[in-house]
Amino acid sequence: MSESNPSLRERHRTRTLTEIHQAALELVGECGYGDTAVDAIAERAGVSRRTFFNYYPSKEAAVLGTTEPRISDAARERFLDPATGDEFARTVRLFMDVLRDATGPPELTARRHELVENNPELKRRVGMHITTVESLVVSMVVEHSAHGTTPRSEETSHAFVLLAGAVIKFAFRTNTHLATTLDDDAVQLALDHAIGVFRTALKEIS
Structure with a gap:
């Protein structure tokens, strides 16, 4: 954001x-x-x-x-602030912030989606863009983990971020209006719900 x-x-x-x-x-x-x-x-x-x-x-x-993904000062501060949620919830939000900052305005989403669906090269570019966002978020999570009380490996941090990406994908697929909304509260509410669903699912398989 x-x-x-x-x-x-x-x-x-x-x-x-x-x-x-x-x-x-x-x-x-x-x-x-x-x-x-x-x-x-x-x-x-x-x-x-x-x-x-x-x-x-x-x-x-x-x-x-799409522009070069970056972590804004606001996104960094929110991720590092324990008051905004546990580490996984903050990672989901960081991923969302970076992705939205590096993507065109929500009101043009429908037109972008139509073009991507009709052009394989653009679809490939979208995949590459999301991978770049993932890598940036992984680097931030690894850096944060290294200074924490229980550091995790880069491999585990990568899995952590991929799971965060899956939460976002689930939230947007089950709330299709989110792709075109500017309502940050609505996005956060949907992300919180999706995180809860994933926590329940992971408990069932653990």
Whole structure:
């Protein structure tokens, strides 16, 4: 998630990312994915080719609205704060925060989903993007574990994060409206419910 009070620079960055992403979606809808060029996207968005590449590394990224995953200060603080939940719940939220920060706005989700379903290359790119998010979250969990009272191995931390990703996938599949909502409370409520379901399931097989 973005910080609650983003700076003017951050707001400008978010607005430009969205404008380029929206232009890419419009052009792909009009011309098809293969016939849409970076220059055309930049022109539609009202930016230079150089500015385009300052915001997105490729046409695929602009169409998907994906940026390089990062852990914001707000996401880091929430993950490190024991008052926000136990470590697994905080890991789920960290994964969600990083994923949403590195993905286009929720209101354009339906259009992105339609393009991905009709283009195998974009589907592959989405998978690569999620894997990159996973790796970043794993590194944070490993770092945090190393300073804890019961450090875990990198392998176990990776499994921990993959399970967190499964919780998110379950929450969004059972609450399809979440993909397009800006209501953070609704997202958190669904994640909390999904975590509870997984805890119950894991008890049954342990």
